[in-house]
Amino acid sequence: MVAAARAWEAASAVPDPEVPCVTVADLGILRSVEIEGGVAVARVTPTYSGCPATLAIELAIEAALRDAGFEARIERVLSPAWTTDWITPEGRDKLRAYGIAPPEGPAGKAALFSVPEVTCPRCGSRDTTRISEFGSTACKAQYQCRACAEPFDYFKCL
Numbered sequence: 472m473v474a475a476a477r478a479w480e481a482a483s484a485v486p487d488p489e490v491p492c493v494t495v496a497d498l499g500i501l502r503s504v505e506i507e508g509g510v511a512v513a514r515v516t517p518t519y520s521g522c523p524a525t526l527a528i529e530l531a532i533e534a535a536l537r538d539a540g541f542e543a544r545i546e547r548v549l550s551p552a553w554t555t556d557w558i559t560p561e562g563r564d565k566l567r568a569y570g571i572a573p574p575e576g577p578a579g580k581a582a583l584f585s586v587p588e589v590t591c592p593r594c595g596s597r598d599t600t601r602i603s604e605f606g607s608t609a610c611k612a613q614y615q616c617r618a619c620a621e622p623f624d625y626f627k628c629l
């Protein structure tokens with residue numbers, strides 16, 4: 472395998488520290504990994520600038536590249552800004568399987584302030600209600616399903 476592909480494989484397998492069921496590649500946070508002058512350069516776009524997990528994610532990617540035998544450098548790419556649209560279809564399936572409703576509808580600032588209609592990840596019912604603005608992390612809100620009574624996290628559109 473060529474070095475760049477091997478480096479991508481190592482970096483893309485890093486789980487998100489807040490949602491360990493998905494990888495940084497599933498979330499679209501890891502933009503690219505290239506070999507530049509013998510150094511694996513991983514370009515990372517944080518989910519949002521205030522997300523406390525950003526540094527942990529960067530350190531984990533750097534460590535994964537080092538473990539795979541690379542000299543590593545992380546470059547933070549802020550533009551274009553990450554949106555939940557970047558979460559891959561595979562990533563959305565994994566979130567659902569983990570009991571987290573993936574973001575619905577187009578991303579955007581309005582989504583931050585509106586209360587979206589959310590599908591229950593367990594039973595698929597649309598009859599859900601928001602019980603808390605913030606779930607286990609600031610990136611998520613807590614919902615409850617009226618059909619199956621299960622509380623669940625919703626990954627907010629950003």
Ligand SMILES: [Zn+2]
Pocket residue numbers: 591592593594595596616617618619620621
């Ligand atoms: Zn349900």
